[in-house]
Amino acid sequence: MGKEQDYWKAETVAFLALQSIRGVGFKTLYKIAAQKISFRELIKTDNVYYFEKMLRQKLDDSITESNESWMQFKLDLWDKGLVLARDYIKRNIRIFFYDQDLFPQQLKNIPEPPMWLFVEGNYMTLYQPSVAIIGSRKATEDGLWLTKFIVAAIANQGLTSVSGLAEGIDQKAHIESIRFNVPTIAVLGTGIENNYPRGSENLRMQIVANGGAIVTEYLINQSYSAYNFVRRNRIQASLAQITIPVEWKIKSGTAHTVNFTKDYDRFLVMPYLHQSDLENAEIKAISAYRRGRVFSVPDQSSDLIMFLKQPEESELIPTQAEQGQLSMDL
Incomplete structure (x- = not known):
């Protein structure tokens, strides 16, 4: 139970982090989630080209010019998600993902179901x-x-x-x-x-x-x-x-x-x-x-x-x- 809870906490942070990237929109993140690709694993990837392909974004050259700059970009990205996640906890806002046990069952059984829900x-x-x-x-x-x-x-x-x-x-x-x-x-x-x-x-x-x-x-x-x-x-x-x-x-x-x-x-x-x-x-x-x-x-x-x-x-x-x-x- 603890491992599962940790997994979804990390998914929440990663999901919020990815939204901070200019140009990354709803349809892109929905498609990633529908393919059962973990947001956390996407941020952890060492493959910058895979990252750009999945998010349909070309990153600035200053980010991709070296392994160090690429790693720093991901660390900064994670920090942004972490700040947002903590703020939402204080404001009684939760995010539930489709594969989570807490996701409402009736929403799973429809065409094009939500891949996540923000709930305040x-x-x-x-x-x-x-x-x-x-x-x-x-x-x-x-x-x-x-x-x-x-x-x-x-x-x-x-x-x-x-x-x-x-x-x-x-x-x-x-x-x-x-x-x-x-x-x-x-x-x-x-x-x-x-x-x-x-x-x-x-x-x-x-x-x-x-x-x-x-x-x-x-x-x-x-x-x-x-x-x-x-x-x-x-x-x-x-x-x-x-x-x-x-x-x-x-x-x-x-x-x-x-x-x-x-x-x-x-x-x-x-x-x-x-x-x-x-x-x-x-x-x-x-x-x-x-x-x-x-x-x-x-x-x-x-x-x-x-x-x-x-x-x-x-x-x-x-x-x-x-x-x-x-x-x-x-």
């Missing part, structure tokens, strides 16, 4: 049953109310909430989770050092202070992009047993999480308030999905709460589309 706060939340609550950045009063209702429904059920810290539904999910004492996980579309969106710093601190966690696979100072947010959404969908999209549209960022949820064969749940909502393309899309469920609020509130608590045992509850077919059969 209570990493134990990653192993608890969870519900992803996601949705529009431009939330209406109805959407905000439904989000609050959903969080209240999972309170005291041993569940964790998952969302993306975005304005609107996501931030409402985190805020209400804190109010209802539900541990909440914010999955970022940026590096752990970046605060996005602006003004979310205080909420991040509250999430951690109240037993939740901040999670990302992106490199330390990596900025946001549309691609990064789409890729981030697969982590939300795979962490949670159930995804609940609120006020989403077929063509939206939330739709990516909905589609990932379908790809991973997880449950999709959509509460609705008005009878007219049943005509929405979004509800029809969820009703048509094998593990999709829609619930009228407040009429089916108790059914929704029961489902959120024990989805596997409730799997025989027919979807809206199946209910219509049953009525025709009768």
Whole structure:
């Protein structure tokens, strides 16, 4: 156990060290990790050409001109990683790698899984049953109310909430989770050092202070992009047993999480308030999905709460589309 722990400590230092090299980005390090190449062994290598090839970087001639300068470069690199690793320990930030026992199992079983996770706060939340609550950045009063209702429904059920810290539904999910004492996980579309969106710093601190966690696979100072947010959404969908999209549209960022949820064969749940909502393309899309469920609020509130608590045992509850077919059969 001690040797294994030492191995992962060294991998953490090496991983952080390599990020300090200008030009070394996410895709390069992801490819190295996916090939099961040790970051520590890469820094230890005597072969400078192998080092450059793997990192896709041409080092300055002053580094490669002699064996002494090459060794000094690696020692300095290691020191940079060591300083960062110690700082992260003080700040309660951990890094878990794909092959580590502590890496969440549900994230291992998806296409293109994360090769590592930065986790700030209570990493134990990653192993608890969870519900992803996601949705529009431009939330209406109805959407905000439904989000609050959903969080209240999972309170005291041993569940964790998952969302993306975005304005609107996501931030409402985190805020209400804190109010209802539900541990909440914010999955970022940026590096752990970046605060996005602006003004979310205080909420991040509250999430951690109240037993939740901040999670990302992106490199330390990596900025946001549309691609990064789409890729981030697969982590939300795979962490949670159930995804609940609120006020989403077929063509939206939330739709990516909905589609990932379908790809991973997880449950999709959509509460609705008005009878007219049943005509929405979004509800029809969820009703048509094998593990999709829609619930009228407040009429089916108790059914929704029961489902959120024990989805596997409730799997025989027919979807809206199946209910219509049953009525025709009768």
